[in-house]
Amino acid sequence: MIEILSTPELAQARTTGALVAHVLQTLRERTTVGTNLLEIDRWAQEMILEAGATSCYVDYAPSFGSGPFAHYICTSVNDAVLHGLPRDYALADGDLLSLDLAFSAGGIVADSAVSFLVGSAKPRESVAMIEATERALAAGIAAARPGARIGDLSAAIGSVLREEGYPINTDFGGHGLGSTMHQDPHIANTGRPGRGYTLRPGLLLALEPWVMVDTDELVTDADGWTLRSATGCRTAHSEHTIAITEDGAEILTLRTPTS
Template sequence: MIELKTPAEVAAMRVAGQVVAEALAQVQAAAAVGVTLLELDGVARGVLAARGAGSSFLGYVPGFAPTPFPAVLCTSVNDAIVHGIPDDTPLRDGDLVSIDFGAHLNGWHGDAARSFVVGTPDPADLKLIDTAERALAAGIAAATPDNRLGDIGHAIATIARGAGYGIPPDFGGHGIGRAMHESPSVPNEARPGRGMRLRPGLVIAIEPMLHAGADPFTTDPDGWTLRTVDGSRAAHVEHTVAITEDGPVVLTAP
């Protein structure tokens, strides 16, 4: 079932989205050589506590996962695409870090992700991140009334494939609202003009995942972390977006 949100409900989701934006900004500011992934998770927990919000991720068990997610932050480093679990690994100079964070407040969820490099960046990593951000922007621009879900996926893939990057199959965005994951699924690659028609009140998370190698991926023994098969670097970016009569509104923008 797809639930369309009222303007008041979209406004409430914007409040949750601001908790997400604040946490992502603080986590990126804290990320430095020698800082551990668990320390970054602690920064995100601090934002939740300060804002009186709850974690969308902690304890979450989707169908593909064998155990509940044990943290509030997903930390995916270098060849990890998404769903990395924070541990006591210290960040190294040049690491490409993707952080994904979700929060709920007053019954509404927000979800967003960003990628960045710690320390001295490799130009190839900066290009990958920039392409992911441009793909996200293209996907958001396509999220207009009377377009279709396939138009979003086509816009993302046009940017990603045009730059020569891989896209992990069967993973993409999702509807969001009173639950973190709602219908519909939002593809990162699709044919234009196909899929559900977009209507005002629909709120979705658009999240391109790109990597510098081939499409296939593997899953770590933890049952969560998706990793490139060939060891290539990956980037993940995401925003929660409301479709309105006036066009897309990004609810997790700072």
């Protein structure tokens, strides 16, 4: 299913996107050395419910997971990159944490993810990988405009990641969204320009470059959800929800520091 949002629905998408951005930024700022992943999940639950929003994850039970997910946010640490199931783990200095958050407000979903280093330790390889996913995300957004094709976005994202030397997995990537979290079209993190669905004003997309240092292979934890690098290397993930407008692309989940 591909939804094209009406003007009132786009207005609600902006509201939802701002809420997702605020919650994600607040969680990032609260997270320090010693913070437990279950504590982050509890904070996310409190903020989502206080906003009158509905989690996209609690009842999420796709074919590739061992559902329902039963938590409010994905917390992926170090070699975990996607669908990190919150668990009883206290973050250590230098841990690389990815937070992925999606919820619905007013009937419209927004989805965003951020990777960052906890504490004062800043391993150079980890910093470079996070920055590469952020640059790839910016390149994908820059390519998004009416008349462009999905392959143009994928090619822009993949070009940045390949230039940095990262292997690219195409099993999981960006996606359409609207009244539900995961819709067509699928947006792989590499591809050929001029291919795929043509973008139209009113289309909502989540772009999400993610990489692993030295592999494109994933393994699934015993929890049935958490996806990790097959080699145990570190990973990073960046994501924004954008709306295609008459003029290009509008980022709906831009984060503004609260302190």
